[in-house]
Amino acid sequence: MQGIVLFAHGARDPEWARPFEAMRERLRARRPxxxxxxxxxxxxxxxxxxxxxxxxTRGVSAITVFPIFMAQGGHLKHDxxxxxxxxxxxxxxxxxxxxxxxxxxxxxxxxxxDWVLRSVD
Amino acid sequence: MQGIVLFAHGARDPEWARPFEAMRERLRARRPxxxxxxxxxxxxxxxxxxxxxxxxTRGVSAITVFPIFMAQGGHLKHDxxxxxxxxxxxxxxxxxxxxxxxxxxxxxxxxxxDWVLRSVD
Numbered sequence: 001m002q003g004i005v006l007f008a009h010g011a012r013d014p015e016w017a018r019p020f021e022a023m024r025e026r027l028r029a030r031r032p033x034x035x036x037x038x039x040x041x042x043x044x045x046x047x048x049x050x051x052x053x054x055x056x057t058r059g060v061s062a063i064t065v066f067p068i069f070m071a072q073g074g075h076l077k078h079d080x081x082x083x084x085x086x087x088x089x090x091x092x093x094x095x096x097x098x099x100x101x102x103x104x105x106x107x108x109x110x111x112x113x114d115w116v117l118r119s120v121d
Numbered sequence: 122m123q124g125i126v127l128f129a130h131g132a133r134d135p136e137w138a139r140p141f142e143a144m145r146e147r148l149r150a151r152r153p154x155x156x157x158x159x160x161x162x163x164x165x166x167x168x169x170x171x172x173x174x175x176x177x178t179r180g181v182s183a184i185t186v187f188p189i190f191m192a193q194g195g196h197l198k199h200d201x202x203x204x205x206x207x208x209x210x211x212x213x214x215x216x217x218x219x220x221x222x223x224x225x226x227x228x229x230x231x232x233x234x235d236w237v238l239r240s241v242d
Binding site: 066068 | 123125127129130132133134136137138139140141143144147148151152155185187189190191192193194198220222223224225226228229230231232233234235236237240241
């Protein structure tokens with residue numbers, strides 16, 4: 001059983017988390033067999049470690065972390081790989097893979113271009 | 122002629138801007154009749170004011186600013202409306218509209234869910 005973590009930056013305003021909650025709900029609705037958890041770098045809970053602990057308790061055989069960041073800055077290039085190394089040491093039996101940033105995915109770039117052109121046409 | 126601004130956060134690492142440059146290139150390739158400029162809140166150039174100045178010089182009749190942010194935090198709720206008010210005062214003949222955040226757009230949430238499920242299936 002493959003677990004999914006949607007990893008976002010976090011913010012002070014609780015409403016900030018709404019789009020990530022919507023993504024989690026869409027994934028749960030479309031494919032309820034995949035356990036999905038949110039995780040945040042800062043200012044919101046759970047942490048990435050907390051989300052991985054939850055998925056491990058639910059018995060997942062592997063986890064993929066999806067950074068829901070538009071672009072790769074210091075957080076994704078440096079902080080996140082270090083966090084994942086530490087979490088792998090804690091959960092040696094659960095392989096943890098890391099996906100690219102949202103803005104690096106051609107289909108998502110295209111969906112954003114579609115939205116922009118729908119709005120101005 | 123409608124001008125488009127893709128407004129992103131900005132970061133120290135020049136590579137961070139790559140996804141936004143890719144979005145701009147897709148828009149220019151698909152619809153070359155719409156002038157498109159990037160703009161950044163901090164750490165990168167041009168500013169939003171600089172991008173609007175460029176579009177105004179090119180003779181656009183209206184501008185829509187698209188915040189390429191996953192979610193609405195303090196930057197979008199407070200800083201950006203204030204910045205746009207100041208820019209409207211400088212360019213009273215160019216109506217400036219503000220779109221919602223990327224993560225509030227159902228089709229983009231769906232594209233992100235598609236990507237996640239393609240990756241784990």
